[in-house]
Amino acid sequence: MADSRLPLSRVHHVALITADYPRARRFYLEVMDAEILNEAYRETRDSHKLDLRLPGGIQLELFSFPSPPPRPSYPEACGLRHLALATPDLDACVALLEARGAAPEPIRVDEYTGARFTFLADPDGTPIELYETAD
Numbered sequence: 001m002a003d004s005r006l007p008l009s010r011v012h013h014v015a016l017i018t019a020d021y022p023r024a025r026r027f028y029l030e031v032m033d034a035e036i037l038n039e040a041y042r043e044t045r046d047s048h049k050l051d052l053r054l055p056g057g058i059q060l061e062l063f064s065f066p067s068p069p070p071r072p073s074y075p076e077a078c079g080l081r082h083l084a085l086a087t088p089d090l091d092a093c094v095a096l097l098e099a100r101g102a103a104p105e106p107i108r109v110d111e112y113t114g115a116r117f118t119f120l121a122d123p124d125g126t127p128i129e130l131y132e133t134a135d
Helices: 020-033 089-098
Strands: 014-018 034-041 046-054 059-064 083-087 116-121 127-132
Touching: 014 020, 020 046, 020 059, 083 089, 089 116, 089 127
Parallel strands: 014 059, 083 127
Antiparallel strands: 034 046, 046 059, 116 127
């Protein structure tokens, strides 16, 4: 076996489950500037499935299920800790989000990389990090 590394190229999508589909749908469309790729209601599961594309081509799958369990803690739950999104202009992101009614935390500086970042939460409490990058 000449190459023993997995031939992976990128993250295809991130899947999230919401307790309130209309509220989460509105948040990702109106606050996070997502566009709808596909939307379906799966009657047999009493579940919505919404495929979204965020700016930069990032894809999210948003699911609803009846009575999903709450997130155990913020943000240190076992499993996915947070969704991190890169931005070349953190200040512009924060200003737009605040104008749209979102509440990003104060901007901090990563002590190891020197990069600036902040967090906000979606309507279900999923932590979303905005991380400033040079590109």
